[in-house]
Amino acid sequence: MRNVALYTIRQHLPSRWLSRCSYRCSGRLFGSAFDRPESCLLPGPPGSQIQHRGAKSRATVQLDELPSSPIEPCIGLPEVENAGPAYPTVVQQALNNMRKYEKCVLLTRVGSFYELYFDQADKYGPLLNLKVAQKKTAAGPVPMAGFPFYQLDRFLKILVQDLNQFVAISEEFANNASGTVKSGGLLFERKVTRTISPGTLIDEKFMDPYENNFLLALQPIDSGQSPDASTEKTIPAELTKGSISPTLISRRVGLAWLDLSTGDFFTQATTLGTLGSAVARIGAREIVLSNGLDDGLKQGILTALEQQRDLVTYHTTLHLEASMTSWTPMLEAEVPIKTQATFSGEEVAAGSFLLAYVRDRLQGLGIRLQPPVRRQEKETMSIDKNSMGALEVLGTSKDGLGGGKGSLLHTVRRTVTKSGTRLLRDWIASPSMSLTVINARLDLVSQLLNRRSFREDITDMLRRTYDSQRLVQKFSMGRGDADDLVSLLRTIEATNGIANTLKKHITPPPAQSLLDNNNNNNQQLRHSLQTLSARLSLDGPNRLASLITASIDEDGLMESHRIQETEDADIVSMAQEVLQKEGSAEDHAAMSRVSRSKIKQKVNIEQDPEEKDNWILRRSASPVLEALHNALDDLHGDKTTLTLRLREDLNAQSLTLRWTPGMGYICHVRGAKDVSASLKTSVAARDVKTTKSTRSFHHAEWSGLGSRIDQAKQRIRAEEQRVFQQLREQVVLNLVRLRRNATVLDELDIGCSFAILAEEQKFVRPVLNLGLDHRIVGGRHPTVTMGLEEQGRAFVSNDCLIGEKERIWLITGPNMAGKSTFLRQNALISILAQVGSFVPAEHAEIGLVDQIFTRVGSADNLFRDQSTFMVEMMETSTILNQATPQSFVIMDEIGRGTTPEDGIAVGYACLHHLYHKNRCRTLFATHFHSLADMTNDFKHLACYCTDVAEGPGGSFSFVHRLRKGVNRSSHALKVARLAGLPESAIETAQMVLDSFNAGPSVPIGDAQPQIAKG
């Protein structure tokens, strides 16, 4: 019923509402790219045009400046407009657009609604929770579903972000007189004004502010090696299913990725073998591949992408620029030739491909990206894809990469800004390999940790900033409105506040300076703050801030929001009325939830009788504006004089001078009878409308004055546009400075976040070095500790001293006593340390880790159609092939997916390889305690174990503290009993276990009759 009711609303909406809606969709104040196209000018008081300011969330663009076809329209599809009985025009227009943008879900604006038709209504209606109605037409019933225009953001989010669809939005534009004639009487023209894909969001309200929205392009390049067919043949096809062919593993691939909403732009060179991990680290929303790839290569890439293959878009570019110079028009600054030379061929190829794709998507819409930053594999600790997942670095197994509760990112995050959070995610996904970088970050944390009030001052000011990375990017794309300017202003003000606070702590008070001279700590503080503060550039931004303050009238801006809300409330209340008449109770309830507050506002506003001009720029913003406003004041004075004179002449005290859409400039009088006599004598007056109690008439003087007032307003509007454009240019001129400042604030945010975390969780500063030791005293698992604390339980800390003396720790012990936790906590401590955070331990000394490898758990990867054991062996082969002496490996219960004999054999082989070949720090947990005996002669391997403490009456508890030695009992049955296995099954298991313990000579078969008897 709901849909039917909503459609009825549309039919009931008077044309002024329809026009206002389409007006809003295409009109946005002050955006040169958003200016209302002439064809959209609708009948309305000229003076009212500017007041229809699009609410912030509605991204709207001038028709001919729009990326008219980001998704290439399909050319040559037949238009069947005249074949057979015709669809109504709106439906036919939609059908044509659906054919033209066949890869997109088409949303067609009709009055106050966006609608889906035909199979798209059938398919997406239910997914969007919209009722699908059958519209009766001459050409047969047409399925349709729709939603009110103001819910566009909500539904775009579901379609683009959740369902991963491309969306084409077809807006309606009022035809002017000649357009109407040409189109055979159509009042509205419908055109696709934008197509949206997951990776090409610009400033949509629903974008996750805490995450980057990366679009990634992959470009493999020819390695010159011919594929070695012989190796391929030796491996049975079903075993290589889901893995990359060995001949392609070393194929070089270029990666380039950008975020249109922030202007971030990166490149990296990698190989097909490590592509999966690189892509997992980036966390892109859309991945572009060339249509022209050969099948084998394409298959290899898709295999590497695994689950992320759903994000792939194929794209064809006819001509790819081979040089970075061609990138310049899309960058805020040219990349110097010397820097260009550092980019590899595959990076340049990927970058050119990426930019070509973006250009095609955003036809005509200019962008300014930051110059590309090279990500080099050796600059960061590599966390391979499996480890990223197993250690739940960015997300938990449940939420993928979503940064959900339980992930490392979620556990350590105390940032207060959105862009700070984005940077934190980036840091955590790519811990540094540079002692200088890490120590600089740690220095800042140390300093902020000891000075709570200083830190609180900083975070308070950070909270007052806006996301300048995204704001600035909007301006660089020709977007950005008055609100965005005010947000920038607030951010610049807060940046000044932060700069002053930093300065205060850099210069010690004179009395203290002598005392402090020997105080290393304070010098260090000053140094680390000095470096940060020196990176802030305030002159340009401050000039911009003064300009914004001097130009924008914030009261006027607030007023314009109020007017906007009134209009929204009008539409909502109109819909409410219709629903009350025709809708179901359910419709009504749904509507009233959203609208109650808006209607309340509307009622208040309606009581305000005096309609006032509303300006967003101060009149002093330019001399011309000042003069124009003075002229308008004079005209308003004339209007008052004329009103008074006419009241006098016509003897009508209730006379007012007005403008209405239907009648134009009129004099309006209540109590009509009073004036009829005097009117007759007035030559200048002409009656237009008389009701029982009112009378409206034209008067030549008012008509002339009224149109002069309107012209004056229009001139003011034009001048406002010009001044606004200048402001926008000033923002663009300060682009680099504003972005640089934003990065400093982001780093400060992370510094404060780490300091708060360290204080809260009693983390310590790790000491990083170039050695090969990992010395953790009293280490804890950051996430498990917090989880246990929530339940009022304490976490048992453990030391981990692996390195040159004891390179491998072989850990045995009962189920559930904390082996896996111990393994992971040590990997996480290394990651945190190299991110530049304090770590959960009493003392930590860590030799830089180049790669972390994890072989944990035994989740079947059904998606890849591989068995547990196959997955396990593939992960293990990566480790044995790639780990270096600088690496850190954790192996948890390897060999579990096969027979105990095979498992032990594989486990031993791994230990042997890790010990003799890889020579890396390794934590190895296993239930195969015979491995301890088999590795007796490995001098640098030590055995540790967890335990179970048995109490009276069969009670027991886990001993989470590690001790030296081997624990040969896994106490599995205790856990089985805890888990609720039937007592009879436990007894059976115990019997089997006893028969094993009695010695290998007792065949299990002998036990069976007893079991049967028991």
Ligand SMILES: Nc1ncnc2c1ncn2[C@@H]1O[C@H](COP(=O)(O)OP(=O)(O)O)[C@@H](O)[C@H]1O
């Ligand atoms: N050091 C510890 N202190 C307190 N509780 C712990 C500790 N380590 C593990 N646990 C608890 O024991 C549970 C099982 O730990 P886990 O590492 O999976 O054991 P294992 O791998 O030995 O079977 C964890 O979920 C946690 O609740």
Ligand SMILES: [Mg+2]
């Ligand atoms: Mg375990």
